[in-house]
Amino acid sequence: xxxxxxxxxxxxxxxxxxxxxxxxxxxxxxxxxxxxxxxxxxxxxxxxxxxxxxxxxxxxxxxxxxxxxxxxxxxxxxxxxxxxxxxxxxxxxxxxxxxxxxxxxxxxxxxxxxxxxxxxxxxxxxxxxxxxxxxxxxxxxxxxxxxxxxxxxxxxxxxxxxxxx
Amino acid sequence: xxxxxxxxxxxxxxxxxxxxxxxxxxxxxxxxxxxxxxxxxxxxxxxxxxxxxxxxxxxxxxxxxxxxxxxxxxxxxxxxxxxxxxxxxxxxxxxxxxxxxxxxxxxxxxxxxxxxxxxxxxxxxxxxxxxxxxxxxxxxxxxxxxxxxxxxxxxxxxxxxxxxxxxxxxxxxxxxxxxxxxxxxxxxxxxxxxxxxxxxxxxxxxxxxxxxxxxxxxxxxxxxxxxxxxxxxxxxxxxxxxxxxxxxxxxxxxxxxxxxxxxxxxxxxxxxxxxxxxxxxxxxxxxxxxxxxxxxxxxxxxxxxxxxxxxxxxxxxxxxxxxxxxxxxxxx
Ligand SMILES: Nc1ncnc2c1ncn2[C@@H]1O[C@H](COP(=O)(O)OP(=O)(O)OP(=O)(O)O)[C@@H](O)[C@H]1O
Ligand code: SF4
Ligand SMILES: [Mg+2]
Numbered sequence: 001x002x003x004x005x006x007x008x009x010x011x012x013x014x015x016x017x018x019x020x021x022x023x024x025x026x027x028x029x030x031x032x033x034x035x036x037x038x039x040x041x042x043x044x045x046x047x048x049x050x051x052x053x054x055x056x057x058x059x060x061x062x063x064x065x066x067x068x069x070x071x072x073x074x075x076x077x078x079x080x081x082x083x084x085x086x087x088x089x090x091x092x093x094x095x096x097x098x099x100x101x102x103x104x105x106x107x108x109x110x111x112x113x114x115x116x117x118x119x120x121x122x123x124x125x126x127x128x129x130x131x132x133x134x135x136x137x138x139x140x141x142x143x144x145x146x147x148x149x150x151x152x153x154x155x156x157x158x159x160x161x162x163x164x165x
Numbered sequence: 166x167x168x169x170x171x172x173x174x175x176x177x178x179x180x181x182x183x184x185x186x187x188x189x190x191x192x193x194x195x196x197x198x199x200x201x202x203x204x205x206x207x208x209x210x211x212x213x214x215x216x217x218x219x220x221x222x223x224x225x226x227x228x229x230x231x232x233x234x235x236x237x238x239x240x241x242x243x244x245x246x247x248x249x250x251x252x253x254x255x256x257x258x259x260x261x262x263x264x265x266x267x268x269x270x271x272x273x274x275x276x277x278x279x280x281x282x283x284x285x286x287x288x289x290x291x292x293x294x295x296x297x298x299x300x301x302x303x304x305x306x307x308x309x310x311x312x313x314x315x316x317x318x319x320x321x322x323x324x325x326x327x328x329x330x331x332x333x334x335x336x337x338x339x340x341x342x343x344x345x346x347x348x349x350x351x352x353x354x355x356x357x358x359x360x361x362x363x364x365x366x367x368x369x370x371x372x373x374x375x376x377x378x379x380x381x382x383x384x385x386x387x388x389x390x391x392x393x394x395x396x397x398x399x400x401x402x403x404x405x406x407x408x409x410x411x412x413x414x415x416x417x418x419x420x421x422x423x424x425x426x427x428x429x430x431x432x433x434x435x436x437x438x439x440x441x442x443x444x445x446x447x448x449x450x451x452x453x454x455x456x457x458x459x460x461x462x463x464x465x466x467x468x469x470x471x472x473x474x475x476x477x478x479x480x481x482x483x484x485x486x487x488x489x490x491x492x493x494x495x496x497x
Contacts, residue, residue: 081269
C-alpha cells in the first residue's frame with residue numbers, strides 16, 4: 001500500500017469474491033487506472049519517438065516549402081502536409097497493439113498482480129506446459145497477422161501511393 | 166540585400182549585397198554556379214529563408230498590379246501580411262517537380278487550397294478554376310488529371326501542375342528556381358515555351374534562376390550573373406552574350422559548347438575551384454581564378470558597380486572590355 005492506494009490486483013480484498021455490484025465496478029476502476037497509465041505512457045512514448053523522427057524527416061521536404069509558398073499558415077502547413085505523411089509508419093505499426101491488447105504487458109501484469117494472460121504464459125513456460133504455451137503463442141501470432149492486415153488496410157486508405165502500387 | 170548564416174565555423178555570407186529589380190512583363194534570368202546564393206536570394210523575397218539565416222540588411226519591395234506596395238523585407242516569416250503575398254502576388258516554382266508537390270493530396274486539392282485561401286472561392290468554383298488552370302498549362306485531360314496524385318504523373322506533367330499551382334492566383338511576380346534542371350531537354354523546351362506564353366498572357370514578371378546559359382538566352386530579357394553571393398554583372402540578354410564586361414561571365418560563356426563553331430580543342434574550363442564560403446577572398450571574390458586579375462588592386466579593393474548604359478559590371482577593368490569591344494566587336 002502506497003499513499004493509501006491499493007495498487008495490486010484488480011479488486012480490493014473485500015470485493016475479491018463479492019457478487020457483482022456498482023461498488024465492485026467502482027472498486028475495479030480505482031484499480032484499473034494504474035496499469036492503464038503505465039501501459040499507455042509506455043506505448044505512447046515509443047510511438048511518439050517514431051512520429052518525431054518521421055516529422056523531422058518530413059519537415060525539410062520540398063513539398064512543405066511549396067505549401068508555405070502557397071501562403072498557408074504554419075499550423076495549416078504542418079497539420080495538412082508533413083503530419084499526414086509522417087503518420088504512415090505510425091499506422092503501419094499500430095496493428096501490433098492488437099496482440100498486446102490480448103496478452104497485456106507481462107511485467108506490468110506481474111508487478112501489479114493483474115490476472116491477464118501474460119502471467120499465465122509465464123507460468124506455463126516455467127512449468128514447461130508446452131501445450132498451453134504453444135497454443136498461447138499461436139493465438140498471439142494469429143492476432144499479429146490480423147493486426148498487420150488491419151494496419152495495411154488503414155495504410156492503403158490513408159496513403160494514395162500505397163493504394164495504387 | 167544581405168543574408169548570413171552564423172555557424173560554428175564562422176559566418177557564411179550567402180548573399181552579400183545583391184540588388185536587382187524586375188519589371189512587369191519582364192524576365193530576369195539569374196545565372197551562377199552552385200552555391201552562389203541564387204536560391205537564398207529567391208527565398209528572401211518569399212520570406213522563406215531557413216530558420217538559421219540572419220538578414221543583415223537590405224530591402225525588398227513589391228508593387229503588384231493591384232497598386233499596393235509591400236515592403237517585404239519588413240515582414241516576418243510567418244506574419245499574416247506575408248501570407249497574403251505568398252501564393253497570391255508571388256508564385257514560386259521549385260527545382261524538384263518530383264518532391265515539391267504533396268504526395269498524399271491530388272494536384273487538384275493542392276491548387277484548390279490556394280485559390281480558396283486567397284480568392285475565397287467555393288469548393289465547386291475552386292475545382293473549376295483548378296481544371297481551367299491545368300488546361301492553361303497544357304496538361305492533357307485536365308478534367309481527369311485534376312484528381313491525379315503526383316506519383317501518377319510524369320516529371321514534365323508534375324512541373325506543369327507546379328506551374329498551375331504557382332500561377333493559380335494570377336501573381337504579379339513568378340519566381341522560378343531552376344524549374345527545368347530536373348527535366349529532359351525536350352520537356353525543358355516545352356516548359357520554357359509555356360512560361361513565355363503565360364508571361365505574355367498574364368503580364369507577370371518572372372525571375373528565372375538557372376545555371377544554363379542556353380535556357381537564359383531563350384527566355385530572359387535581362388540577365389544577372391552571380392558569383393559568391395554577389396551580382397557581378399547585369400545586362401540585357403544580348404549584351405551578356407555579345408558584350409560581356411566581366412571576366413567571370415566571359416569565362417562561363419567560353420565554357421559552353423557552341424553549334425557551328427569548331428573550336429578544335431577541348432572546352433576551356435574556369436581554373437581553380439569555387440572558394441569555400443567561409444573564406445571568400447579579399448577584394449574581388451573572383452581574383453584567384455581570374456586570368457585578368459591585376460595584383461595589388463583586385464585582391465585588395467572590392468570592385469564598385471561600373472555602369473555602361475543599362476549594363477552593370479563589378480570589375481576593376483571593365484572599361485578595357487568596353488574599349489576592346491569597340492575595336493573588334495562581338496566574338497568571345
Ligand atoms: N540552411 C543553410 N545553412 C547554412 N548555409 C546555407 C544554408 N542554405 C544555404 N546555405 C549557404 O548559402 C550559400 C548559397 O546557397 P544557395 O542555395 O542560394 O545556392 P544556389 O546558388 O541556389 O546553388 P544551386 O545552383 O546549387 O541551387 C551556399 O554557399 C550555402 O553554403
Ligand atoms: S576585378 Fe580583377 S579579379 Fe575581379 S573580375 Fe575584374 S579583373 Fe578579375
Ligand atoms: Mg538553388
